[in-house]
Amino acid sequence: MSKNELIRLDGITKSFNGNVVLKSLNLSVMDGEFVTLLGPSGCGKTTTLRIIGGFEMPDSGDLYFGGERINALSPDKRNINTVFQKYALFPHLNVGENVAFGLRLKGVSDRDVEKRVSEMLELVDLSGFERRSVTSLSGGQQQRVAIARAIVNEPKVLLLDEPLGALDLKLRKEMQVELKKLHERLKMTFIYVTHDQEEALTMSDTIVVMNGGQILQQGSPIDIYNEPANRFVADFVGESNIIPGRMPEDCRVEFLGTVYDCVDRGFEKNEQIDVVIRPEDIVLLEEGENSIQAHDRLLKGTVKTCLFKGVHYEMIIETGDFDFIAHSTVAEKIGMQMYLDIDPDNIHIMKKSSLETMTEMEYRLEHDPDAVMEEE
Amino acid sequence: MKKHTLSRTYMILVFIFMYAPIVLLMIFSFNSTKSRSVWTGFSLKWYAKLFNDSEIINALQVTLEVAVSAALISMILGTAAALGIFSLRPRSRKGLLWLNNIPMMNPDIIMGVTLMLMFIFLYRICHLPFFALGFQTLLIAHVTFDTPYVLLSVLPKLRQMDIRQYEAARDLGASNFQALRKVVMPQIKSGIVTGGILAFTMSIDDVVVSYFTSGPFSETLGVLIFGMTKKRISPEINALCTLMFIAVLVLLLIINFREFKASKEREE
Known part of the structure; x- marks a missing residue:
């Protein structure tokens, strides 16, 4: 080429x-x-x-x-x-x-x-x-x-x-x-x-x-x-969990009151960011299962729904402030308490600045649909 | 049961009122004497006489000439107008279609008188000899009331067509004109022809507009017959009317057959 x-x-x-x-x-x-x-x-x-x-x-x-x-x-x-x-x-x-x-x-x-x-x-x-x-x-x-x-x-x-x-x-x-x-x-x-x-x-x-x-x-x-x-891109391309958070230090991200390891660096201390986690990257652990981080430092949630999707099950995990979508080949019982384990590589951090331009655009899309002409 | 017979009787009566006069006229066109009420025997003499009457033959010629030319001209004008109106925005399109309907809704007498006044104005006041009442003014008048019919039969054909086909033709290297000729025309052709036939029958059918806009040497059959009924009522007219009726009937059958064929093709 x-x-x-x-x-x-x-x-x-x-x-x-x-x-x-x-x-x-x-x-x-x-x-x-x-x-x-x-x-x-x-x-x-x-x-x-x-x-x-x-x-x-x-x-x-x-x-x-x-x-x-x-x-x-x-x-x-x-x-x-x-x-x-x-x-x-x-x-x-x-x-x-x-x-x-x-x-x-x-x-x-x-x-x-x-x-x-x-x-x-x-x-x-x-x-x-x-x-x-x-x-x-x-x-x-x-x-x-x-x-x-x-x-x-x-x-x-x-x-x-x-x-x-x-x-x-x-x-x-x-x-x-x-x-x-x-x-x-x-x-x-x-x-x-x-x-x-x-x-x-x-x-x-x-x-x-x-x-x-x-x-x-x-x-x-x-x-x-x-x-x-x-x-917008995270949401439009594939399914994703998008959660607001902040960066207390390099390679550490805090969201929903929990600190996870990640691989992103170069942010200001406590900079407000958005975290993207793909549903297939969430590993659901029961009490006592092996994990990268100690259990008490992971987010805990309740299985709300579990739908069969062919290759995988799609589950919604309720964590109080945020409902995660998670994909797994194993079905979990509804009402089970699970820990959300996420590999540092699979936590993607997005700058807030890009989010702000997006919300402005989404606002326009919703409130002024005429401006967004139907392409037909 | 009773309701059934009633509605059937009603329908039969309607058809009798519509077609009995025509059937009677056709029968008496073969009568051997002038009588309009007594059958005296079969004869073709009125038909023979008809074809020897130079006045009638001349009028027939004028009628056919004007009908054919008006149909052809309005096929061109109507198609061009349909293409133009189709490419307009919906609002202007509606406005123009409304204007297009006026000549069809307008009483013939108003159209005839206004056209005549316009021709006289152009001839007398503006000194344009072209507009002296005669064949050319007759033709202009016929084109005026024929064109809307062509337009209305072409427009639906354009609507059926996916306009992207025109873009596809341009995309494949066709010029504006080539795209029109190779892609648009073949698909609206049947609409143009139907419109032309319709225009032709409208022209043949017209008496009132022709009466006001034709000159002394360009009388159409309709105008001539209308004039004749005032002085002498000759059985030749029976024969003439029979022939005209059959001609129009055949044309209508052709139009219906074409539409039937087209709708059948669409179903497939």
């Missing part, structure tokens, strides 16, 4: 009818990267994609493609193709002609068109479907036609706007794997939009978490999951 910057968004701002959808957005996409824009509906991710595709013009800011400013370039002149949310296949054309659409416009000869269409259909596992009507296909098949129709033009960048949204869970999982394979094979840059955090974690090289028209964090799936930058 080459490390050249292919697309750069520089201070892109966009509003619809006075509602600001993107606020001075900066984003850089490397050549060959699989980037996912992740966020709740109305966060501006689809608008960002549509600006890159050329379907919306930014109000201000610049869009660069391979170093060239392309703000005003129409979609047909961009070396970018899109897989649309509801596929937008042409119902009056058969599968083969849908895929051939871009090639025919370029004036490719009939023989080459035929050859490349059948290659593409083979790639997406639809060999021999040329003469079928697109309306007779299942959702998953239509999805593949939409992908074939886009990549047959060999674009530098493929934009995918929640392409798996309309498929059922099993098919979605299959398509995730196939898209990832396709990306590795084609060495194209993929920019993928989704609100499904699991999809983002599974497929991406880089995840860009967005909310309220801004980028909250950009990083590898592992970084985003393990080191969320703020409360």
Whole structure:
């Protein structure tokens, strides 16, 4: 994978009818990267994609493609193709002609068109479907036609706007794997939009978490999951327990009246922070079981609920001030007293400053939903 | 049981009132004498006479010419208008659709008189010879009341279409015009044709607007028949009306068949 910057968004701002959808957005996409824009509906991710595709013009800011400013370039002149949310296949054309659409416009000869269409259909596992009507296909098949129709033009960048949204869970999982394979094979840059955090974690090289028209964090799936930058990211990507606390000294954190060891340092003495603990990182101990710390220094709680979730049980542990979510492969009895043991590595500390900007944004989301335009 | 027979009788009466006159007219168009009440034998002589009457044939020609041209022009204008209105914001769209409905709701007599006054104004006051009452003014008038019908039959087709398809076409390298021609047009074509046929029947059907806006040498059949009924009532008219009725009936059947076919396709 080459490390050249292919697309750069520089201070892109966009509003619809006075509602600001993107606020001075900066984003850089490397050549060959699989980037996912992740966020709740109305966060501006689809608008960002549509600006890159050329379907919306930014109000201000610049869009660069391979170093060239392309703000005003129409979609047909961009070396970018899109897989649309509801596929937008042409119902009056058969599968083969849908895929051939871009090639025919370029004036490719009939023989080459035929050859490349059948290659593409083979790639997406639809060999021999040329003469079928697109309306007779299942959702998953239509999805593949939409992908074939886009990549047959060999674009530098493929934009995918929640392409798996309309498929059922099993098919979605299959398509995730196939898209990832396709990306590795084609060495194209993929920019993928989704609100499904699991999809983002599974497929991406880089995840860009967005909310309220801004980028909250950009990083590898592992970084985003393990080191969320703020409360919103921690909450949106995966389940988490977020507890306010303070740092009495380096590598020590106090929350809910209990002091735990952690690995974070460099905070001011008694700085107010937020603690993130993933449910799967909480080890539940009965009285007398082995632990890293002495039992009397651990949080104690009561099992309130215990739900079977397939691979694990999801339990809510009541500790008086805070209800923890904990995952375990062992079910505990409701009403049992348990100790919460947490490995120092699994306690993630977030600065308060990032929380404050978040609460302001959450406030806006809740009290001024108009400003957060529905992306449809 | 009693209720059943009552409603059935009512329905039969309605149909008799609607269709008996037409059936009678059709039967008497084959009568061998001028009589409108006594059947004297089968003959095609009124049809023969009809086709030898140069005045009627001329009017028929004008009628068909104006109906076909008006239908074609309004197909273009109506489609363009539908595309434009469709891409507007909902509020302005509603406003324009309301304006579009005025020519259809407006009584023909008002439309005829106002158009005539406008043509006379343009011809006499503005000295534009083009607007002397004649074929061209007749055509303008027909286009005016035909276009809304085309617009209204194209608009639903556009609504059925996923507008992202247009974006998809642009995305795949089509220019604005190519996207319109290769993706939008094929999907609204049936609406345009239906609108055109509807416009054609509206033109054939019209008497009042034509009466005010045609010149002495561009009388349509409707206007001619209307004039004839004042002086001589010839059985030729029976024959003519029969032919016109059949022509319109065939067109209506075509429209219905097309809609039936389209709805069946949608179900599949």
